[in-house]
Amino acid sequence: MASPRTAKLFLMDGSPSGRIKCSLDNWVGKVFLIPRTEIARSRDREELAQTGVYLLFGADAESGEELLYVGQARERKNGKGVLGRVTEHLNDENLDYFTHAIMITDSDNALGPTEISYLENAFYQQAMRAGRVRVVNSQDPSPGNVTEEKEAELNEFISSAKILIGSLGYRVFDVVDDAKVATQKENDARPRVEPLLYLNSRGASGQGRQTTEGFVVLAGAKLREDMARSVPDLARKNRKNLQIGSVAAMS
Incomplete structure (x- = not known):
C-alpha cells in the first residue's frame, strides 16, 4: 500500500x-x-x-x-x-x-x-x-x-x-485496470479490488469491474449488432467511434 x-x-x-x-x-x-x-x-x-x-x-x-x-x-x-x-x-x-x-x-x-x-x-x-x-x-x-x-x-x-x-489530472501512466486478483483477505491493508462482473446474453458477452475512474470493460468484449431504443446517445456515439476505429482497445 x-x-x-x-x-x-x-x-x-x-x-x-x-x-x-x-x-x-x-x-x-x-x-x-x-x-x-x-x-x-x-x-x-x-x-x-x-x-x-x-x-x-x-x-x-x-x-x-x-x-x-x-x-x-x-x-x-x-x-x-x-x-x-x-x-x-x-x-x-x-x-x-x-x-x-x-x-x-x-x-x-x-x-x-x-x-x-x-x-x-x-x-x-x-x-x-x-x-x-x-x-x-x-x-x-x-x-x-x-x-x-x-x-x-x-x-x-x-x-x-x-x-x-x-x-494534475493526467493519469497517462496508469494502466486502466491493473488488478491481478479479485479476492482479499480479512485485515489486508491493500486497496480493495472489486470483483469481476460477467455478461453473456443476447449476443453480447464480456467482463469488467468497477474502478476509481468508473466501470472498465476489459478487452475481448463483444457487442450486440443491434442497439435497443433505450440506449443513451453517448453509448451510440461510442459505438460509432468503435466502428471507425477511433477508440483504442484497452486491457
Whole structure:
C-alpha cells in the first residue's frame, strides 16, 4: 500500500486554468503545468532554464483522440533549457495539437544527460504500456546507460513525478485496470479490488469491474449488432467511434 504524501500545488496566476507549480514534501523534483498560451510568459522562471523532461498534451482535431509527446532538453549556454526546447515546438507543425506542457526538473539542477535520457525513455515506455493516449514520438527514446544504483534512484524520482502528474489530472501512466486478483483477505491493508462482473446474453458477452475512474470493460468484449431504443446517445456515439476505429482497445 502506498504511503500518504503531501502534494503542494501553487497557482502561479491565481487560477486553476493557468500555470501550476507542483512539489512533494521530501522530494527534490519540481513539476510545472504550463498552458501553451502561457509559455512565453514563463521565460523568467530559472527552474525552466534547467535540464529536464517534458510532456506535451493535447488531442487530435478530427477524432478527439488524446495525444502525448515525450521529450527531454539539456541546459544550454544561452540560458535556455527545458522551456526553450518546448518553445521551439510551438513552430512544429507535427506538434501543433498540444495545448498544455508538463515540465519536470529538480531543485538542485543535478540531472545530467544520462539521467534525462533514462527518464524520457521511462515515461515513454510507461505511457505506451498504459495505452490511455496515443504517443506520437517518431522513435523510441534511448534509455541511456545507468548503474543499478542510479536506476533505483531515478525510478523513485519517476514515482514521485507521476504522483504530481496524476494529481494534475493526467493519469497517462496508469494502466486502466491493473488488478491481478479479485479476492482479499480479512485485515489486508491493500486497496480493495472489486470483483469481476460477467455478461453473456443476447449476443453480447464480456467482463469488467468497477474502478476509481468508473466501470472498465476489459478487452475481448463483444457487442450486440443491434442497439435497443433505450440506449443513451453517448453509448451510440461510442459505438460509432468503435466502428471507425477511433477508440483504442484497452486491457
